[in-house]
Amino acid sequence: MILAVLVWLLSIAIVVAFAIRRWWFPPPASAVGAEFDSYFGITAILTGVIFLSAQVALGWVIVRYRDKGGAAVQSHGNDRLEWIWTTAAAILFIGLGLITAGLWAKVHIEPAPANAMRVEVLAKQFAWSFRYAGPDGRFGRTSIRMVNDANGNPFGLDDTDPAGRDDIVTSTLRVPVNVPVQLTLQSRDVIHNFFVRELRMKQDAVPGMRIPLPFLANRTGEFEIACSELCGLGHHQMRSKLTVITAEAFADWQKQMLEQLRQQQ
Ligand SMILES: [Cu+2]
DSSP states (O other): OHHHHHHHHHHHHHHHHHHTTSSOOOOOSSHHHHHHHHHHHHHHHHHHHHHHHHHHHHHHHHHHTSOOSSOOOOOOOOHHHHHHHHHHHHHHHHHHHHHHHHHHHHHHTSOOOTTOEEEEEEEETTEEEEEEOTTTTOOOOBOGGGOBTTTTBTTOBOTTOGGGTTOEEESSEEEETTOOEEEEEEESSSOEEEEEGGGTEEEEEOBTOOEEEEEOOOSOEEEEEEEOSOOSTTGGGOEEEEEEEOHHHHHHHHHHHHHHHHHHO
């Protein structure tokens, strides 16, 4: 009897902890993020109702079939009930998958709009680098022979290519607010993962692949970029920053970076 009450109390406490949303995600910084949250809400409510009903039933079974001194009776189950709940669970999970498929496709399959700002993202043990094409809109040629972390050339920019002269390489990601951005993820060694909680975005960077990842940040702020794939001893240090700023501030920053580049050349 006490066990049944414990099961019920514990279940209610868990449901309440979810329902009050006290320990929750940080607010989203993109429309896609808000959409993900609404689907998460639907899934949480559906699974929450099922969880609570199952636990209430469990408590009831504990009370109903507790030891009353009689002989135990063997049960061989109920095929019809098994069929019903297995089918119901399958319909529920496939259904949830189908209604969220559009959002998944929007993030991972659909190409970014043509006017999207392109940024290359390079992951390596244990740092992130970002490359902007500069005013000419073209990324300069890179070569594996030119890769040199010590002199700040993680991408291996080939300085004989004029298209690369205005390429801006940074260790944090800076983007203007409400502007579509197309990231291209690549890795130089092992699998890493680009994760920004506020964008509700998580994507592997795989050696030998160039993986597109579009997003549009709809509020300004500073957000953590964390590597979300265990990639070696320094994995915990592999973090950077996404700064979302106004278009004017972004233009100013770009101008400043180009000025620095000119002075170096
Ligand atoms: Cu990593």
